[in-house]
Amino acid sequence: MNDFAIFMDWAEFAVRWLHVVTAIAWIGSSFYFIALDLGLRKAPDLAPGVSGEEWQVHGGGFYHIQKYMVAPDRMPDDLIWFKWESYSTWLSGFALLCLVYYLGADLYLVDPNVLDIPVWQAIGISVASLALGWILYDTICKSRFGDDNTRLMIGLYIILVAMAWGYTQVFSGRAALLHLGAFTATIMSANVFMIIIPNQTIVVADLKAGRVPDAKYGKIAKQRSTHNNYLTLPVVFLMLSNHYPLAFASEWNWLIASLVFLMGVTIRHWFNTHHARKGNPHWTWAATAVLFLIVMWLSTAPMFRPDPEAEAALPAGAQRFADAEGFAEVADIVTGRCSMCHAAEPVWDGIHYAPRGVHLETPAQIALMAREIYLQAGVSHAMPPANASFIEPQERARIVAWYRGAAG
Template sequence: MLDTTFWLEWAQFAVRWVHVITAIAWIGSSFYFIALDLGLRPEAGAPRGVHGAAWQVHGGGFYHIQKYLVAPVAMPEELTWFKWESYATWLSGFAMLVLVYWLGAEFYLIDPRVADLPVWAAVAISLGSLVFGWIAYDLICKSRFGDDNTRLMLGLYVILVAMSWGYTQVFSGRAALLHLGAFTATIMSANVFMVIIPNQKIVVADLIAGRAPDPKYGKIAKQRSTHNNYLTLPVLFMMLSNHYPLAFASQWNWLIAALVFLMGVTIRHFFNTMHAHKGMLWWTWGLTAVLFALVVWLSSLAPAEAEGEAAARLSPAQHRFAAAEGFDQVTDIVLGRCSMCHAAEPGYEGIGRAPKNVHLETPEQIAAAAEQIYLQAGLTHAMPPGNLSFMEDQERAAIRAWFAAGRS
């Protein structure tokens, strides 16, 4: 009989796949339109209201694209809206947050060494921070402070750095960087849902009613779209970071995140300037390399302690696995088959740090990683990789039996 962990794992896989597909669609269209907008040039003989035009070639065909600064004189019969990519990306990402970090809060969201939170409090902070992020950002954009876009971007950066530090004070390192990505992605998606699309609908309604659209709506939407442009690459880094402990398990993970946001600016500035036909600012890549070198250096400093280090700090669920029937046998199995790599100082040649920052050298650490051990070595043969330590089928069966006992 397959347990809930099996079905949850497949649900996560399915939703993650959807999330990647929709994110590709959203980022692709976003980057395309930013490049298109920057590359438009005045065109002789263009219709009234056309701000610029561009000729492009792709897939064997030629495309002639024109942009109206406010809107055309009359509405076309068919109008394509680019919005569902953004909505689907956020919805699937939020579903991933629920499936992995809320339903698995005791394993992935809460680190008792950082903050010994009950599950309900950790989930409340998770959700509340996303809501706070959008409200604070939107109010600042609409205030007089937001009239200067450069000043606004600097203010937003300060908020992101503060949030990166704040998340590391309440969540595990892995969850902290993931939440920083979710915090930023929520702002980006809300920009589309709450500002960009509604403003475009106002312009369309004015056209249909025969009124001249107010250009302020396009200006506001353009500002939010520019913010999204510069935030995209850092969000991708945060979402990928949960696979790389050198980023999330460092004691300087919040500062690494702060530098990544700067790299997002330097990289996008290069491409934005290039698409605007203002030259190739190669110095931005040099600055990006320096920032990345700082990130690598920070990750080499004293690493954060492995999660779940002390038995007294285990969550209630982890305590159940430590007390479950078969735990002593599983401890012996893991110590013999897994701990040569999953250690503070791995003994296996070529392994510099424990994969995923999972340490399996003590009974307490093994109890803390119960679900990962079950999925990687009990339910599947993913670990040890290539079965290098020759884990036997009866040992895997013992892991499955222990996990079932701990879940009951």
């Protein structure tokens, strides 16, 4: 059991690393092809069916790229598909969601101050929201409402704002923003898995059968690809938000997330316009800066404060650590060495909010964070940073003994 906590921490690290690597591959290829598509130029000597071409230089060589609007006359033998980047990103992300937020639901997913529900209900709501989000989005895109791209984008934004607010009414602030990112990322990956790749598969099958592919499949795939283009940057922000309490622990966290989606639009609009050689709309950077300043201002609203009554009822797992031998001594150590920063109102110079929103002022809070205290201040010496509060080796040893004794 003692080694299990260390194993799980490394498992989380490994899956997070995989998730970041696959996300870089997906976002990189996606942004590259968006820029390529927008930068294609017409030329009088293009082959039949070619809508544009572009010359590029990279890595000491030159590349001549051409795009067929529908498909070439015959299928090449070495066609490369870009799909596993998307699939791997979603699968690794969901695995990380399970490791951090489902297995650690008492700590990261459920907040009694927001909604006091059993863990199984919270996990059920989480999974159902991801699935229903895709169904709702896909249905709207395929409806008459989705025929107008501008109207569709506005409608989708309203849905995202509603989901941002809805998640904050169910989950902890940290989990709410993370789930909004997962909700959006699920739509993006499902666009690839359910629409873009199947449509391209139909085109390939038509070519192999000697039929002329219908241009509608490319048009539909293009619409979904455009949505992914504008949603990428907000998803990255939301996935990083769990490290920044100023984003997730503000009472206006849902509004902050809503404004981040607008910043994603303004930033991508500049790049898309630039790559299409239609100018450099620098006003988008001014708009982004204004939106970010509003986000900063909203983050200064009162942070969520723990409810002492809610803290009195600890989950069974945390209660075991509170009842374990040596807890009183460990609580004194943590309070003396850590609470000057990990408090509702930190007293350490330069620290204005508890790092990562972790409070360690009461026995209940300390018991709830037992595993993190063991890993950060017992097994490793990550906390306090640079041992700023001069925690002694003997004190670290007492933390280790307490945790291992309680864990069995």
